[in-house]
Amino acid sequence: MSYTPPTDPTNKQPVKLSQLCEICHSRKAIIRRPKNLQKICKLCFYHVFETEIHNTIVSTKLFYPGETVAVGASGGKDSTVLAYIMKLLNERHHYGINIVLLSVDEGIVGYRDDSLATVKRNQKQYNLPLEIVSYKELYNWTMDEIVEIVGIRNSCTYCGVLRRQALDRGANKLGIKHVVTGHNADDMAETVLMNILRGDVARLEKSTAILTESNGSPIKRSKPFKYMYQKEIVLYAHYKKLDYFSTECTYAPEAFRGTAREYMKNLEAIRPSCIIDIIHSGENLVLKPKQAKKKTTVKKSTANKNKIQNENTEDNKQVFVDGNRCERCGYLSSNKICKACILLEGLEMNRPKVNVSNAHEDSEDGAAKNLRTLERLHF
Amino acid sequence: MALNITVEFLGGLDVTFNKQRVWQLSVPIPQDKGQVTMEDLINYIVNTMIADKNSVGDFVEDGTVRPGILTLINDTDWELEGEGAYVLEKGDVISFTSTLHGG
Ligand code: SF4
Ligand SMILES: [Zn+2]
Ligand SMILES: [Zn+2]
Numbered sequence: 217m218s219y220t221p222p223t224d225p226t227n228k229q230p231v232k233l234s235q236l237c238e239i240c241h242s243r244k245a246i247i248r249r250p251k252n253l254q255k256i257c258k259l260c261f262y263h264v265f266e267t268e269i270h271n272t273i274v275s276t277k278l279f280y281p282g283e284t285v286a287v288g289a290s291g292g293k294d295s296t297v298l299a300y301i302m303k304l305l306n307e308r309h310h311y312g313i314n315i316v317l318l319s320v321d322e323g324i325v326g327y328r329d330d331s332l333a334t335v336k337r338n339q340k341q342y343n344l345p346l347e348i349v350s351y352k353e354l355y356n357w358t359m360d361e362i363v364e365i366v367g368i369r370n371s372c373t374y375c376g377v378l379r380r381q382a383l384d385r386g387a388n389k390l391g392i393k394h395v396v397t398g399h400n401a402d403d404m405a406e407t408v409l410m411n412i413l414r415g416d417v418a419r420l421e422k423s424t425a426i427l428t429e430s431n432g433s434p435i436k437r438s439k440p441f442k443y444m445y446q447k448e449i450v451l452y453a454h455y456k457k458l459d460y461f462s463t464e465c466t467y468a469p470e471a472f473r474g475t476a477r478e479y480m481k482n483l484e485a486i487r488p489s490c491i492i493d494i495i496h497s498g499e500n501l502v503l504k505p506k507q508a509k510k511k512t513t514v515k516k517s518t519a520n521k522n523k524i525q526n527e528n529t530e531d532n533k534q535v536f537v538d539g540n541r542c543e544r545c546g547y548l549s550s551n552k553i554c555k556a557c558i559l560l561e562g563l564e565m566n567r568p569k570v571n572v573s574n575a576h577e578d579s580e581d582g583a584a585k586n587l588r589t590l591e592r593l594h595f
Numbered sequence: 596m597a598l599n600i601t602v603e604f605l606g607g608l609d610v611t612f613n614k615q616r617v618w619q620l621s622v623p624i625p626q627d628k629g630q631v632t633m634e635d636l637i638n639y640i641v642n643t644m645i646a647d648k649n650s651v652g653d654f655v656e657d658g659t660v661r662p663g664i665l666t667l668i669n670d671t672d673w674e675l676e677g678e679g680a681y682v683l684e685k686g687d688v689i690s691f692t693s694t695l696h697g698g
Contacts, residue, residue: 220616223601225669225688235675246671255675292697293606450606450665450694451672462607462697477695481662 219337219459239264250445250488258455265452269440270305276426278438279394281312286392288383289317289346291334294398296460297449298441302396303342316390317342320382321350322375323358327465334461341459349386351378355560363467365563371467377555381547384435392435399439402446402484405491406476408498413476417503424498434548445491447484597621598631601688602640607696608664611653612644622683633668634679636689654691663695 231244237257238245245255249264256264272278279285287302289295302315319335321328332348339346352358355378363371387395404424411420422428427438441449453460483490541547542554549555602618609616622631622639631639637655645651653661659679660666666673667690668681683689 222605222690223603223617223688227669227684227686227688229684244671245675248672248674258670293694446694447665450692454605454665454667454690454692455670460697462605462693464607464610464696478663481695485662 219334221457221459222454247448247451250447250484251492253488261448261451261455265444265448266301266305266308269301269444270309272426272443273305273311273440274309278427278440279311279313282314283312283394284314284316284390284392286316286318286347286383286387286390286395287344288395288397289319289335289338290398291319291331291338291461292398293450293453293458293460293462294400294441294446296334296338296398296458297453298396298398299338299342299344300456300458302440303344315344316392317344317346318383318386318390318392318395319346319348320379320386321348321352322379323351323360324466325360327463330463331461334459337459347386347390349382349389351382354378354382354385355556357560357563359467362563368467374559375467377559381554381556385547387435394436394438396438396440398441398449400441400444400446400449401491401495402477402480404439404442404498405494406480408494409480410476411498412501417501420498420501421503424495443492443495445488596624596626598624598683599685600636600683601686602636603688603690605690606665606693608654608691608693610696611647611650613646618644631683632679633666633673633677633681633683633689636683637679660691663693665692665694666690667692 235244235255237243237260238255239260240257243257243259246258247261248255249261285302287295287299289299299315299317305311306313306315317335317339319332321332335346335348338344350358359371359375359378362374366374383395387393407423408420411417411423424442426440426442427436429436452458480491480494540549540552542549542552542557544553544557544561547554547556553561599619599621602620603616604612604618605616612618620639622636624631625635637660641651641655645654654664655661666678668676669688670690673681
């Protein structure tokens, strides 16, 4: 598979005054920004898109000079644009960070082969180091083998758990403590919506954080595209002719998420600002009891002699630290045995239905719980 | 009489169109109207280019391009070109890009 760039239009019509860019007033506007309905030209679009991400990075102090950052790269549109932008901004604004592409090979024939080929092309195009970790080498299972046992319906539940740990382990292997992912405003608004629908306050708070350190993982995660619309990311990739991969996974999800996504798209069609509005709602919905709980967690882990960065006072940085290690694999985990090991044990015993839930949701069972589990593990 | 244009299905949307991204189309121009609009083009695509009628919904919804698909006319968002009312010119490049596929 190779890359076919979009065709360059050759028809050039004379530009009417009413079509001029509202920023530079000198070129033809080609898009209307969903955030503020401003009509702008291609060059001004590049400028505002890149500058907004830069501002997000600076205002949240996302990186420090000398930091090595892994871009979780799937070859898809978001992570491809992310890798490109990170490199561009790092050079333009002298962040002084080292960027590494980190990919996970789930072992899904016909899907991952092509997307990894894309990541490998990206590696050359952007001249960035690439590390690939595979489920097979980490867990001795490919997703194809897992699906044969657990069925397509459960594929994403397993895949989500295994991927999170795979990214962590990949980063760990390289001595990297920070993974950035291509999650965008649409993803975040969708997650907020689903957490509100489920009344899941704990997840809701975490879901809007730009930077999270969670579940005992030594690796922090961040989302520089938190405020960027999917539409603009795709347009940016289109105009810049970035080489990305868009084939659906063979086991692609899952009605519930699809529905929330479609709902969001319909809302956006009516009122484009709704995506940012939902994120703001999510950011402002904070329950008090949760705060108290968070403090005790931090105290407890201080007692466990865990390094806690106390400089994390900003609201959008949250520390969830727990010093336990998984009894099976020795990997950091907030439970005695990590989720991945629980799932893998179940697989070894050829027992597909495994409880991967946390204590607080034990009251539920059946299909609804499977769905919830699936939702919270797919990221 | 027919109008020659280029149509592209990008971002994974090609799956609905025989996995072909770029199409050189000759869209028939109705005698009485003498022109082809974007709306006509969308109908033409739906009626002649989607083999599996079950996947029509992947492309259109409520008579227009489905939310989540970006429509560009010569690289300009069709929202700025009058959407369905835009009158196509010979040599136009129309691209439909899915934002829903992959990730
Ligand atoms: S769709 Fe599901 S199975 Fe496929 S890569 Fe994503 S999480 Fe894994
Ligand atoms: Zn401009
Ligand atoms: Zn383990």
